[in-house]
Amino acid sequence: AQSVSQHNHHVILSEAASLELGCNYSYGGTVNLFWYVQYPGQHLQLLLKYFSGDPLVKGIKGFEAEFIKSKFSFNLRKPSVQWSDTAEYFCAVTPYNTDKLIFGTGTRLQVFP
Amino acid sequence: GAVVSQHPSRVICKSGTSVKIECRSLDFQATTMFWYRQFPKQSLMLMATSNEGSKATYEQGVEKDKFLINHASLTLSTLTVTSAHPEDSSFYICSADTRQINEKLFFGSGTQLSVL
Numbered sequence: 001a002q003s004v005s006q007h008n009h010h011v012i013l014s015e016a017a018s019l020e021l022g023c024n025y026s027y028g029g030t031v032n033l034f035w036y037v038q039y040p041g042q043h044l045q046l047l048l049k050y051f052s053g054d055p056l057v058k059g060i061k062g063f064e065a066e067f068i069k070s071k072f073s074f075n076l077r078k079p080s081v082q083w084s085d086t087a088e089y090f091c092a093v094t095p096y097n098t099d100k101l102i103f104g105t106g107t108r109l110q111v112f113p
Numbered sequence: 114g115a116v117v118s119q120h121p122s123r124v125i126c127k128s129g130t131s132v133k134i135e136c137r138s139l140d141f142q143a144t145t146m147f148w149y150r151q152f153p154k155q156s157l158m159l160m161a162t163s164n165e166g167s168k169a170t171y172e173q174g175v176e177k178d179k180f181l182i183n184h185a186s187l188t189l190s191t192l193t194v195t196s197a198h199p200e201d202s203s204f205y206i207c208s209a210d211t212r213q214i215n216e217k218l219f220f221g222s223g224t225q226l227s228v229l
Binding site: 034036043044046092094101103 | 147149151157159162204206208220223
């Protein structure tokens with residue numbers, strides 16, 4: 001079945017460690033790609049998005065993601081995490097010719113000082 | 114795992130009619146539910162935050178009389194688009210937050226609304 005997969009369900013890091021969260025999708029054709037974040041007790045916020053152009057996308061708070069079409073991936077990265085990055089991260093895809101947003105199951109990131 | 118059920122998945126209606134969208138948490142109690150909409154080629158936009166037993170909190174620019182939200186129980190929130198017009202056509206998605214499972218957010222499958 002077509003889906004969005006986030007293989008890391010729970011990630012625990014120390015501050016200053018590097019972060020990479022995986023996201024793979026199984027839709028063919030053109031897609032729009034998003035990473036959202038939910039901080040504890042808050043609603044979902046957009047971190048970054050990719051529609052077209054440069055496959056390396058920079059978002060807020062030092063996050064970036066790289067779209068690799070051949071791998072159907074859109075992994076999220078941050079070189080040095082902070083305690084305040086503790087949150088739930090969701091990858092989402094809008095498949096070609098549809099307005100529907102498909103979410104991955106999320107990755108819970110815990111950063112310890 | 115926890116499941117959020119959203120119905121209907123797709124609705125087509127005539128201009129001027131009202132449409133109700135349901136969001137149910139099937140196996141957990143959702144103290145807070147969020148309603149979002151997404152326009153084509155844009156990201157999600159938060160419309161309102163719904164807390165059980167109290168009035169919803171609407172984001173700036175969202176008409177509360179247009180988008181009626183009711184969170185009557187810990188497992189059900191509804192969004193009613195009143196007197197729908199073509200510009201209301203969009204993808205609506207709910208999410209449910211629970212304080213019981215490490216504050217994880219669960220999404221409904223979304224509702225594609227098309228107003229003719």
